[in-house]
Amino acid sequence: MNVQTVMANHRLQHQLAAQYVLGTLRGGARRRFESWLQTEAGLRHLVRQWESHLLPMAEIAPAVAPSPQVWEHIRQRIGLEQVKQEVTPDRWRFWRDLRQDLAFWRGLGLVSTAAVMILLSVLLSTLEREPTGPVSGHYVATLTDDKAQAIALITGDKQRGELVVRMVSAQTIRPDQSLELWSISKEGKVHSLGLIASAGQATLRMPDHMRTQEQAVLAISLEPKGGSSNPEKPSGPILFKGQWLLI
Template identity: 50%
Template sequence: MNLQNLKRNDKLLEQLAGEYVLGTLRGGARRRFERWLRDDVIVKRAVAEWQDRLHPMAEFAPSAQPSPQVWQAIEKQLKLAPAPVRQDRRSFWLGLREDLSFWRGLGMASTALATILVTVMLTRQPEPAMQTMSFVATLSDEKAQPVMVVTGDAKRRQMTVKVVMPQNIAADRSLELWAVPKQGAPRSLGLVANNGTVVLPMPEDATPESIPVLAISLEPKGGSPNPNAPSGPVIFKGAWVQI
């Protein structure tokens, strides 16, 4: 595979650019891609587009505390030898290890970007009988576990809500999908199931520019009695992005 062949294969270029931004492209393949990235404007544009799609997702994921093995792996990879730490001055790496804001950002980015990359890759696969999806959101719980994937078809004006982690919902409760705009009150998009797939109408203005976030609330049977806001807790949420 050379650069010219890559530029003629849009699907492969998209896949490699997405994996590069996420950090899953490794070894010789990553080094080769980085050489192309330095020299070619088309490759640079593909990487920049993936950065625009994926990086905002980190804002919506909850914090994640890494295990002790993470620090041990960093020490091993950087070949850091154990050294005594003076009480009046902590080492840079120890301070970094204990910096919760650093680990919070790392946890948010890794979880959210991995989830959205898988979702986007799946929705971009060509299928003869389907229209290309224009928008996607991965709705996750407070532990950053993906629960639902929402895709929006701009041509058909419909949203498809697929449950990837079935939920146990009481018989007297319903799950309701909400559009959370940049300004103004949330807007109900309809009820969704606790398992399987549901198709809902998509408003014409349901774009990431006006509606950056989608959310699911737990409501009384039939939905929230207030059309302008959830009456129950918001249990899942995620960024609504264009693909």
């Protein structure tokens, strides 16, 4: 694979950029991609896009407890067993403290959590297929709050006419309230896409206007039970929003 092949394939560019940010692009492939970043401004832009989607999600990913095998592999890689008898136990206090350091293991878990989420929700469906024509209608939006924390990941398939909403962080709302998803076109037209759950995952129909008009932003508002009475205007505050991007 050369840079000319990559730059002629929009979907492949996104796949490589996403894998680069996730850290799953390794070895020679990673070094080759980094060399292309030096000369291709388009690739650098895609990397920044994927960083903006993935990094906020990593900030709120739940801590993952490491398995005993993880610690054992660390011991083997640093040769701890070989020098164990040559030092006093206190010399290894740092490693014992590290083992109990929740922040360290939280950071270790963030990478795998974000990787699994994105690979399953965005990339996995395209990795095994070679594009046969123009880029098809696959979209993604990461909706964040006013603190730039990722709350929801939304993917869209234009061919299937589906929107999949995944709440990365569960929200607490009152029984008399609902969360409503909205699209905002580049011309400023606002449309309700339907009510969504405060936790978990839901699949919505992609309305016709999203197939024929370019959307700029998706947003979630807090509404009275049942949603806004006006399908073209939220009645409650906008809680989360994010750009609607073609991938």
